[in-house]
Amino acid sequence: xxxxxxxxxxxxxxxxxxxxxxxxxxxxxxxxxxxxxxxxxxxxxxxxxxxxxxxxxxxxxxxxxxxxxxxxxxxxxxxxxxxxxxxxxxxxxxxxxxxxxxxxx
Numbered sequence: 001x002x003x004x005x006x007x008x009x010x011x012x013x014x015x016x017x018x019x020x021x022x023x024x025x026x027x028x029x030x031x032x033x034x035x036x037x038x039x040x041x042x043x044x045x046x047x048x049x050x051x052x053x054x055x056x057x058x059x060x061x062x063x064x065x066x067x068x069x070x071x072x073x074x075x076x077x078x079x080x081x082x083x084x085x086x087x088x089x090x091x092x093x094x095x096x097x098x099x100x101x102x103x104x105x
Contacts, residue, residue, distance in 0.1 A: 013073040029054040038069035046102040049080035065102035
């Protein structure tokens with residue numbers, strides 16, 4: 001019998017990986033659209049969406065704020081912007097309306 005998943009469950013990001021060039025390239029992050037989250041010290045620093053996950057993650061390594069992250073998680077999805085908006089909404093609801101540190105500009 002096929003397993004039924006709610007829309008929420010489909011938006012579960014992959015497990016956390018080390019946020020460095022080696023992990024991004026060896027984890028075979030695809031050149032596809034999706035969303036990603038990065039954190040340092042268990043604090044989400046950034047939630048992003050991209051048409052090319054691998055390229056965006058590699059570029060994020062050199063960002064002065066996002067580059068401080070230690071781990072990242074991602075989800076390949078055609079609905080990247082929609083999923084990012086949902087993740088940000090959930091984050092803001094649980095953090096007093098605030099955005100992640102590297103997004104609070």
